[in-house]
Amino acid sequence: MSEWLQFHGPNAGYLMELYERYQADPDSVDAATRDFFAAWTPPGVEVRDSEHGAGLDVTRIVGAARLIRYLRELGHVAARIDPLGSDPPGDPGLELISHGVTQADLAMLPAHIIRGPVATHVRNAAEGVERLRQIYSGAIGYETDQIQNWEERNWIREAAESGRFAFDLDTDRQRELLDRLTEVETFERFLHKTFPGQKRFSIEGTDMLVPVIDAIIRNAAAGGTREVVIGMAHRGRINVLAHILGKPYSSILSEFHTPDYTKDTYLGWTGDVKYHLGARKAYRESGVSEMPITLSPNPSHLEYVNPVIVGRARAAQEKRTRPGYPEEDEKESLAILIHGDAAFPGQGIVAETLNMSRLEGYHVGGTIHIILNNQIGFTTDYQESRSTLYASDLARGFEMPVVHVNADNPEACISVARMAWAYRDKFQKDILIDLVGYRRWGHNEGDEPEFTQPRMYEKIRNHPTVREIWARELERRGVITHEEAQARVEGVMQRLQQAFDTVRERQRLAASLPPTEELPPAPLANPLRETIFAKPISAQKLLELNEALLDRPEEFIAHPKLERMLQRRRQTIHDHAGIEWAHAEALAFAAILADGTPIRMTGQDSERGTFSQRHLVLHDSLTGERFVPLHHMPQARAAFALYNSPLSEAAVLAFEYGYSTHAPGTMVLWEAQFGDFANGAQVIIDQFIVAGRSKWAVDPALVLLLPHGYEGQGPEHSSARLERFLQLAATDNIRVANPTTAAQYFHLLRYQASALALHPRPLIVMTPKSLLRNPRSNSSLSDLTAGPFKPVLDRGADAPPPEDVTRLILCSGKVAIDLLASGELERAGGSVDLVRVEMLYPFPEHDLRATLERYPNLHEVIWMQEEPQNMGAWSYIAPRLQAILDDGLTFRYVGRGESASTAEGMHSLHAREQQRILREAVAGVVVSTVR
Incomplete structure (x- = not known):
């Protein structure tokens, strides 16, 4: 008591x-x-x-x-x-x-x-x-009970109840907001009248998005942020381009009318539709230093730009000029992501991106998310597109505050925007604004929404716009008169009409000029023939780098088995064919860092390596403390970042793509656990990596390391889908390699680092599994110093005299090592030779022609592969080889037959089929395999 x-x-x-x-x-x-x-x-x-x-x-x-x-x-x-x-x-x-x-x-x-x-x-x-x-x-609803940290919950409660982020009562600010809403609405109305039925994916109904972004940017700039990167899909994008990025009205109107890309074209350029394009602006305001704002281009795959933007923000925050992990500063950039209300819960990449938000290798000090909520997805009611009350409920699982706000209440919206920036600035965490509005027209402006939502659109048809609501409120307060509000609309309409008249006059003058004869596009230079190879490296320097990689603090105790394996490299670097794949990779990274090029590498279990081969991050067996030899190497002149990624392909690969576009001087690598898993990121590969240059003139140099090779591990651990990358390769957009030796991989990595400034392109590498420790894939120190990378690789001293060869086997990848190890070539008595195509795209025509010319008595050429006939390189390579072969030569395929599955599910069946392929290629006749 x-x-x-x-x-x-x-x-x-x-x-x-x-x-x-x-x-x-x-x-x-x-x-x-x-x-x-x-x-x-x-x-x-x-x-x-x-x-x-x-x-x-x-x-x-x-x-x-x-x-x-x-x-x-x-x-x-x-x-x-x-x-x-x-x-x-x-x-x-x-x-x-x-x-x-x-x-x-x-x-x-x-x-x-x-x-x-x-x-x-x-x-x-x-x-x-x-x-x-x-x-x-x-007009505002706060969701905070999902946040475990009491300080954060209390901060939001205090912010809400104190009103400290309320919209200024200053009349100039109120008029400024009306001016902004007038620009947003009048721009859309002008487009609707001038280009009836043309797609633009209007912002109308959520017009407050633009002032909300304005408020976030203004507060971020005042808070010391030095760059803003924005990602969004097509809804409202043209308006954001005009009024946040400052894209001239005339440029936008010309894209509606008849865009002229001739001044920008190059071989392979296609451009993109107007509501996918990006832009960049230098933001300036009194008392604030210049701050770039970037809106990244995005395809119609709605939310897939999210991790791209976060990757760009991370790249902007890092300083990579010193050894060790890069120094980070969250003030360097702010990421703003604008989502759709149907796409936010519907697209899995949203959850993948949110999951990365607080991970060491991916955090950016908090992203501000805005759901552009028009309460309908295409023609689908929200009750049919999600299983939750709110479109934002997914975010609750990541302990981020969610603030719902009525998009017709300008003061509430500005208050929420200010609070969002302040929360992010204080706690370095994500926050989400659910901007609840509506969609005035259909999914696009040629769509009839009343077919599917008649009652909603009856309300919308009679509903005043937010500009009208705010103008009436300012009239009530005596800030402006009705006539002044209307004059603002007429002034914006006049500016738009003048811009449109200018566009029409330019096009009229262009049409009156005599046609000019189009010049044929210049032929593509094969970048592998250009003078951008990595500088030769001496044996002495490699030995010094090797010693630095093996150096440890006296108190650091690695696992005994691992330490013995690594310390053997002190001797094996001198041995004939003593350098394994991972050893060559470590030496390549060391040499690249010594040249001053930063490296960032991520992937599932990449610190150790899926196959326990890499071990670039060591763990003390007693304390668990980490040690990264590449960070302590005295020769290093740049940062090295290596992170294990979450169990995700799409978001992680997109993050690295974004990072690479924003850090063009950094070598960025992403490794799949198995190459097959890359198909979980197919949208990123298709829409960004291989097509970004053609659509948006973006030049990433991202490296994809995809373990590939048939060892009998079944359909999901055999193929990195080489055929897909070759099908997507065109107009010098990517590089696709399938190297088979440690030295080749060493030279390829150094070549890619050297090409970052002069000829940046994504590099797709089919990396090995069983070859990681196969002696026939090992290299000698002299192989690493000899260089450079060879697009076509012969047997060297082991090859028979060329005049004795009547049958030449061409192949790519692990199957070549299988053939060399099988003894079948020796049994052929010198009449059969093997040549490996190590770089598949760009197609090494020059090197292959020179190789074929060395065989004067050749009768037959065989393309051998271990992948099924409808996969692998065959469909790509066959017409190209046929074009350079003499007419009298027989040319045929040896490999697995067509298949719906990439590989056999039983190891015994795999072994029999692999044996049949090798024998048939050497014998030149069909060999049956008993099953």
């Missing part, structure tokens, strides 16, 4: 509320409170208010306290966030009667029961509860 008497009035009520929470979930209160309640039983007595001397029923106090907590935690379900006026779902817990209290009861309770900023502005609990309803169930 003595403990109970320490608490009076509302404090006693609060104690009872805590006790109820403890009974429901002991972990919901702190440890000290748990200990107290474990030995305590509440009495059922009347409690006196020590301040007023009045008798207060504890149950009333508890009910009031619980109501206040519910308003703060669940007020959002009663918030009026739909501009079209639909009733919110509500919750019984938000009602007085459900807590056993009445309005009269609340009027009896003192103000400080509220406990927070509101309490200082009200006379009693009744007044405070009403103020809380306005804050938490008005």
Whole structure:
């Protein structure tokens, strides 16, 4: 009883509320409170208010306290966030009667029961509860109960209740907001009238997006941010290009009319539709240094730009000029992602991107997310497109605050934008704004929305625009007159008409000129024949780098088995064919860092290597502490970053793509656990990596390391789908290599690093599994110093005299090593030779012609592969080889037949088929294999 008497009035009520929470979930209160309640039983007595001397029923106090907590935690379900006026779902817990209290009861309770900023502005609990309803169930709804950190929850509560991020009452700011909304709306109306039915994916209904982004950028710039990167799909993109990125009206209007790309074209250029394009602007404001803003180009694959933007933001935040992991500064950039309300819960890459937000290799100090919520996906109602109440509910699982706001309430929207920036700046975490509006037209402007949503569009047809709503409010406040508001509309319309007239006049003059004869495109130079090979490296320097890689602090104790394996490299570097694949890779990385080129590499288990081959990050066997030899190498002149990635392909690869486009001088590598898994990122490969240069003039130099090779491990651990990359290769857009020796891989990596500045292109490498430790793939120190990378590789000293050869086997990849190890070539007696095509695209025509010319008595050429006939390189290589072979030569295929699956599921079947392929290629006749 003595403990109970320490608490009076509302404090006693609060104690009872805590006790109820403890009974429901002991972990919901702190440890000290748990200990107290474990030995305590509440009495059922009347409690006196020590301040007023009045008798207060504890149950009333508890009910009031619980109501206040519910308003703060669940007020959002009663918030009026739909501009079209639909009733919110509500919750019984938000009602007085459900807590056993009445309005009269609340009027009896003192103000400080509220406990927070509101309490200082009200006379009693009744007044405070009403103020809380306005804050938490008005035009803004706050979701914070998913956040585990009390400081964050309390910060948001204080921000909401204090109103410190409220929109300025300054009349200049209010007029400025009207001017912005006038530009946004009038621009859309002009396009609608001038280009009826043309797709533009209008922003109308969520016009406040532009002022919201304005507010975030302004606050970010004032807070010291030095770059902003933005990603969004097509909805509202043209308006954002015009009014956030400052793209001239004339440029946009010319794209609607008849765009002229002739001044920008090069071989392979295709351009893209107007609502996929990106732009860059230098932001300037009084007192703020110049800050670039970039809107990244994006295909129609809605949310796939998300990790691209985050990757770009990370690249902007890192300084990579010193050895070790790059130095990071979150002030260097801010990522803003604009999502669709149907796509946010519907596209898995959203969850993948959110999952990376707090991981060491991927965090950017918080991304500001905005859901452009028009309450409909194409023609699908939200009830049919998600299984959650809100479009934003996915974000709750990542402990980020979610703030819903009515897009027809400009002041609420600006307040939320300011708070979002301040939260991100303070906590370096993601935050999401759910901007709830509507879509004035159909999915596109040629669409009829009333076919599928007649009742919604009846409301929209008669609903005023947010510009009209704000203009009327400013008229009511006496800030402007109706005539002044209308004059603003007419002024923007006049500017747009002048821009359009200029575009038409230019095109009229262009049409009056005599046609010019088009010049044929210049032939593509084979970049492998250009003078951008890596500089030769001496044996002495490689030996020094090798020693540096093997150096350890005396106190560091690696796993004994691993230490023995690594220390053997001190001797094997001198041995004939003593350098394994991973050893050559480590030496290549060391040489690249010594040349001053930073490296970033990520992938699933890439620190150790899927096949326990890499071990570039070591762990002390006693303490678990990490040690990265490449960070402590005295020769290093740049940063080296290696991270294990989450179990994701699409988002991680997209992140690295974005990083590589924003850090063009950095060698960026992504490694799949098995090459087959790259198909989980096919959208990124198809739409960004191979086509980005043609569509958007973007030049990444990302390296994809894809383990590939048939060892009988089944359909999902054999093929990196070489055929897909070769099908996508055109107009010098990528490089596709299938090297078979450690030295070839060493030279290829150094070549790619050297090409970053002069000829950047994505490099797709089919990397090995079983060849990682195969002696026939090993190389000698002299092979590493000899260089450069050879697109076509012969047998060297082991080859028979060329005049004795009548049958030449061409192949690519691991199957060549299988053939060399089989003994079949020796049994052929010198009449058969083997040549490996190590670089498949660009097609090494020059090297292959020179190779073929060395065989004067050749009768037959065979293309051998281990992949099925409808996969691998055959469909790509056959017409190209046929074009350079003499007419008298027989040319045929040897390999697996066509198949729906990439490989056999049983090792025994694989072994028999592999043996058949090798024998048939050498014998030149069909060899049957008994199964």
